[in-house]
Amino acid sequence: xxxxxxxxxxxxxxxxxxxxxxxxxxxxxxxxxxxxxxxxxxxxxxxxxxxxxxxxxxxxxxxxxxxxxxxxxxxxxxxxxxxxxxxxxxxxxxxxxxxxxxxxxxxxxxxxxxxxxxxxxxxxxxxxxxxxxxxxx
Amino acid sequence: xxxxxxxxxxxxxxxxxxxxxxxxxxxxxxxxxxxxxxxxxxxxxxxxxxxxxxxxxxxxxxxxxxxxxxxxxxxxxxxxxxxxxxxxxxxxxxxxxxxxxxxxxxxxxxxxxxxxxxxxxxxxxxxxxxxxxxxxxxxxxxxxxxxxxxxxxxxxxxxxxxxxxxxxxxxxxxxxxxxxxxxxxxxxxxxxxxxxxxxxxxxxxxxx
Numbered sequence: 510x511x512x513x514x515x516x517x518x519x520x521x522x523x524x525x526x527x528x529x530x531x532x533x534x535x536x537x538x539x540x541x542x543x544x545x546x547x548x549x550x551x552x553x554x555x556x557x558x559x560x561x562x563x564x565x566x567x568x569x570x571x572x573x574x575x576x577x578x579x580x581x582x583x584x585x586x587x588x589x590x591x592x593x594x595x596x597x598x599x600x601x602x603x604x605x606x607x608x609x610x611x612x613x614x615x616x617x618x619x620x621x622x623x624x625x626x627x628x629x630x631x632x633x634x635x636x637x638x639x640x641x642x643x644x645x646x
Numbered sequence: 647x648x649x650x651x652x653x654x655x656x657x658x659x660x661x662x663x664x665x666x667x668x669x670x671x672x673x674x675x676x677x678x679x680x681x682x683x684x685x686x687x688x689x690x691x692x693x694x695x696x697x698x699x700x701x702x703x704x705x706x707x708x709x710x711x712x713x714x715x716x717x718x719x720x721x722x723x724x725x726x727x728x729x730x731x732x733x734x735x736x737x738x739x740x741x742x743x744x745x746x747x748x749x750x751x752x753x754x755x756x757x758x759x760x761x762x763x764x765x766x767x768x769x770x771x772x773x774x775x776x777x778x779x780x781x782x783x784x785x786x787x788x789x790x791x792x793x794x795x796x797x798x799x800x801x802x803x804x805x806x807x808x809x810x811x812x813x814x815x816x817x818x819x820x821x822x823x824x825x826x827x828x829x830x831x832x833x834x835x836x837x838x839x840x841x842x843x844x845x846x847x848x849x850x851x852x853x854x
Binding site for chain 2: 512514515516517518519520521522523524525526527528529530531532533534535536537538539540541542544545546547548550551552553554555556557558559560562563566571573574575577579581583584585586587588590591592593594595596597598599600601602603604605606607608609610613614615616617618619620621622623625626627628629630631632633634635636637638639641644
């Protein structure tokens, strides 16, 4: 039962991803070509309003449904890890036009080709796990 | 009188479905993402989709050979349930709330893509109006070009998101709104890679 709320939130996420058109390969090309404000508007709104919501949660000592204090962990500082990892991710994002969230949503559209992308993304994750000790972090 | 009222009610409920079936304005979509991120925090989770790929590897037994996958993945079941919901949400959105027109991208993007052999869908029958059939369509799936786009592209997304410690949801939305400098570096990286691909590499790959 405790998973139902995550399932329902996931359904809403799939609908939002579809109706916002953020799952469209075309929207991602348009974004990287700076030919529309659409994607910047979505991410910008989410970041600015999200930051205000999180600051309020911190100020008001917001709690989870279980009564624990909602905590925000700072990410470990490093440059190579985020920069190199980010560049590799960006190369793939512009190719497939789909980051992980949209991949699963597109599967629900019956775009079966995306299964190949999910499969190779899982293999990519595995290779990172196997090689991580040799990569600069 | 009474039948008239119920008729009107019917009409307004029809209009509501039609209303939300239109493509959503970016501000509405952005606010919806904030509500999802906040709900996940309230439920004791955290917004970030690419971690699920690591969980897939752990379930597959990768933890036996690589310590990176040796973690208690059962604590991540909520996130698997979340993406399971996203699949169903995608299905509901295209089946019951379809837009009447395919994605309307800017003319300049459309003209550019046509010049490299990718046509924007003319109807929602093609790739549901969201995807180029030249790459994702079943008839083109076994072409060399599709092979490169899907396999290499997917691999880079999976490798890069774990190396960077997150993807668009984890860094660009969740991380930036938590004012994390590492996420800003990652997003700068996303754009260096994305711009390199879409302006320099993609035009060459598309004419393969």
